[in-house]
Structures are given as structure tokens and as C-alpha cells.
Amino acid sequence: xxxxxxxxxxxxxxxxxxxxxxxxxxxxxxxxxxxxxxxxxxxxxxxxxxxxxxxxxxxxxxxxxxxxxxxxxxxxxxxxxxxxxxxxxxxxxxxxxxxxxxxxxxxxxxxxxxxxxxxxxxxxxxxxxxxxxxxxxxxxxxxxxxxxxxxxxxxxxxxxxxxxxxxxxxxxxxxxxxxxxxxxxxxxxxxxxxxxxxxxxxxxxxxxxxxxxxxxxxxxxxxxxxx
Amino acid sequence: xxxxxxxxxxxxxxxxxxxxxxxxxxxxxxxxxxxxxxxxxxxxxxxxxxxxxxxxxxxxxxxxxxxxxxxxxxxxxxxxxxxxxxxxxxxxxxxxxxxxxxxxxxxxxxxxxxxxxxxxxxxxxxxxxxxxxxxxxxxxxxxxxxxxxxxxxxxx
Numbered sequence: 434x435x436x437x438x439x440x441x442x443x444x445x446x447x448x449x450x451x452x453x454x455x456x457x458x459x460x461x462x463x464x465x466x467x468x469x470x471x472x473x474x475x476x477x478x479x480x481x482x483x484x485x486x487x488x489x490x491x492x493x494x495x496x497x498x499x500x501x502x503x504x505x506x507x508x509x510x511x512x513x514x515x516x517x518x519x520x521x522x523x524x525x526x527x528x529x530x531x532x533x534x535x536x537x538x539x540x541x542x543x544x545x546x547x548x549x550x551x552x553x554x555x556x557x558x559x560x561x562x563x564x565x566x567x568x569x570x571x572x573x574x575x576x577x578x579x580x581x582x583x584x585x586x587x588x589x590x591x592x593x594x595x596x597x598x599x600x601x602x603x604x605x606x607x608x609x610x611x612x613x614x615x616x617x618x619x620x621x622x623x624x625x626x627x628x629x630x631x632x633x634x635x636x637x638x639x640x641x642x643x644x645x646x647x648x649x650x651x652x653x654x655x656x657x658x659x660x
Numbered sequence: 661x662x663x664x665x666x667x668x669x670x671x672x673x674x675x676x677x678x679x680x681x682x683x684x685x686x687x688x689x690x691x692x693x694x695x696x697x698x699x700x701x702x703x704x705x706x707x708x709x710x711x712x713x714x715x716x717x718x719x720x721x722x723x724x725x726x727x728x729x730x731x732x733x734x735x736x737x738x739x740x741x742x743x744x745x746x747x748x749x750x751x752x753x754x755x756x757x758x759x760x761x762x763x764x765x766x767x768x769x770x771x772x773x774x775x776x777x778x779x780x781x782x783x784x785x786x787x788x789x790x791x792x793x794x795x796x797x798x799x800x801x802x803x804x805x806x807x808x809x810x811x812x813x814x815x816x
Contacts (some may be wrong), residue, residue, distance in 0.1 A: 502730055618737075622736060
């Protein structure tokens with residue numbers, strides 16, 4: 434093995450005695466097109482709805498939830514599929530996202546969300562990753578289609594127009610701040626630390642013993658607040 | 661016995677005329693015969709004016725003056741409360757859910773929305789621009805009071 438590597442190194446470090454410079458240049462050029470084109474073609478294949486839904490984790494959970502929403506079925510027949518929202522269009526950012534996505538291959542191999550129960554358990558964490566990503570890039574994937582410059586608020590309902598005027602045009606908020614859950618079901622929003630009482634799971638009655646403990650800790654919290 | 665025979669003879673005629681009378685009743689079938697497929701009416705549009713409508717009686721749950729398509733209201737999230745909850749109305753300028761929604765069935769006020777008041781669309785509904793099949797003969801309580809007062813003629 435070591436001898437083979439040494440021999441290969443010896444060959445590629447010496448000038449070519451047999452092939453012409455023109456042949457080597459053209460060969461490199463042609464092979465470059467084939468490899469680079471092949472790489473990008475393969476990359477684009479992973480950027481399709483068919484590829485995303487070839488795994489049951491996506492097909493049975495998030496894809497089913499997308500179907501009744503306006504991004505999948507609507508009056509004008511324009512559809513946003515998985516990569517339109519979840520993969521940046523810009524090449525550099527796309528490669529960065531694809532490298533991150535290698536974690537998802539790991540998850541697929543070890544079955545992190547291989548059942549509905551496991552998926553629901555991880556749903557909040559997964560959603561938070563996407564919200565954080567969209568907040569960080571100012572909802573870039575939304576704005577690939579929905580530009581605030583071409584948005585005619587006179588054709589929106591008064592409620593929508595007011596909200597966009599107050600928060601979107603001033604840059605105070607970005608799309609994802611208000612439009613969470615637009616294409617998929619929301620996780621438990623009460624537990625998500627958003628604290629606006631939107632979720633209901635926290636309101637369900639808990640066990641009696643837990644209640645007594647909670648009462649004691651609440652009393653001490655109130656005493657602290659008073660001091 | 662004679663009467664019974666007459667009754668048996670008359671029954672089909674009476675039933676047929678009853679069926680004919682039923683045909684005149686306004687239904688979603690639009691008077692299409694039972695053995696034929698009626699033409700489906702267009703799905704009516706949802707009123708989306710954002711203009712609050714008057715309550716027809718004091719206890720009526722206020723109507724929703726906007727679309728609520730695909731609003732998620734379940735164990736995990738309540739889309740309505742993202743605007744109408746106590747803490748959200750400053751940002752959204754939407755009407756806050758009434759204080760009765762924080763009360764449990766014993767009348768005790770809770771810190772958050774009472775579970776029995778959580779599912780908004782059980783009581784609050786959107787309106788469509790559908791043509792009513794039968795005319796609404798509801799009379800507002802104010803009109804009844806006016807009528808009563810006019811009848812009494814200022815006697816009291």
C-alpha cells in the first residue's frame with residue numbers, strides 16, 4: 434500500500450513524458466465540466482420535493498401538513514415546495530445549508546424521528562431551528578417570492594395592511610415573527626418560551642402532589658418579588 | 661269499514677301531494693328531484709371586512725369579521741389568541757377576549773383562558789355572503805321594546 438502511494442506520488446510530481454500539454458489542458462477542462470456539472474446536478478436532485486418526500490419522516494409528517502395550506506394549493510396554482518422555503522437560493526448559502534443538512538442524514542440513519550411519536554417529541558426543537566434561521570437571514574426564503582416593495586397593501590384586508598405597515602415596512606419585525614405555522618402545524622407554543630399563553634398544554638390540570646410543590650414555590654417567588 | 665277503504669285509497673294521493681308540497685321547501689338541493697344529481701351551488705365567500713357587526717341579542721358571541729382559514733386551534737397552539745389574548749392586544753389592536761373567558765364553571769377567575777372557553781369557533785363564527793334559503797324573521801329586542809312602549813302609549 435505504502436509503495437503504491439509512493440509510486441503514485443512519483444508519477445504525478447514528474448512532468449508528463451507521453452501526453453501533450455494541449456491534451457492535458459483539454460482533458461482537465463472536459464473532466465472539470467463533467468465533475469462540476471455532475472456535482473451540481475446531484476445537488477439539484479437533493480433540492481426537489483420528490484427527494485424530500487422520499488423519506489417517510491418528511492412524507493408522513495410535514496409534507497402531509499403542507500398539503501392543505503395556501504403554499505401548496507391555491508387559486509393561482511403557484512406552489513412553493515420544500516426547498517423554496519428551506520434551502521437558500523444563493524449558491525454559497527446553499528452549500529452551507531447542505532453541509533448542515535449532513536446532520537439530517539445522521540438523523541435518518543439512526544432514526545431520530547423515525548416514528549410519529551419521536552417526531553412530535555422533537556417538533557419544538559426542529560421548529561426552533563428553522564425560526565432561528567429565518568430570523569437570522571431576515572426571512573430571506575419568504576422574500577424570494579414575497580417582496581415588500583411589490584406588495585400592494587391596498588389589495589390586502591385592512592387588518593393585514595395595518596400590520597404590514599406597522600411592522601414589516603418599518604423593519605421592526607420580519608415575516609417569520611408573525612407567520613409561524615403558515616405551512617406546518619405548530620409545536621406546543623406554551624412550552625416554547627414564548628409565554629403569551631398561546632398554547633394550552635400548560636393549562637391542563639397536573640397531579641395533586643406537583644400542585645402542592647408548585648404552590649410552595651410560587652409563594653416563595655412572590656415573597657422574593659415583594660422584597 | 662267503508663271509511664277505512666276510502667282512507668286506503670286516499671292515502672297515496674295525500675302522500676303524493678305532501679311530497680309535492682315538500683318540493684317547494686327551500687333546500688340546498690335546489691328542488692332537484694331525489695333521483696337526480698342537483699347542481700352544486702358555488703361555495704360562498706367569507707366576509708373579510710374587519711368591521712365588527714352588531715350583536716342580535718345581548719348574549720350572542722360576537723361574530724368573526726375576517727377569514728380564519730387554516731387557523732390552528734389545538735392542544736399546542738391557538739392562532740386566535742396570538743392577536744386576541746390579553747397580552748397580545750397592544751400589538752395587534754384586536755379586541756381582547758372577554759373576562760368571562762377566564763372564569764371556570766364555578767365562576768372563579770383563572771390566570772389564563774379557561775379550558776372550556778379555549779375552542780373559539782365553538783361559539784364565534786365567520787359569516788359568508790351566501791343567500792339565505794329562508795328569510796330571517798328575527799326581531800331585535802329593541803324593536804320589541806319599542807312596540808311594547810307604543811302599545812302602552814306612555815301609560816307607565
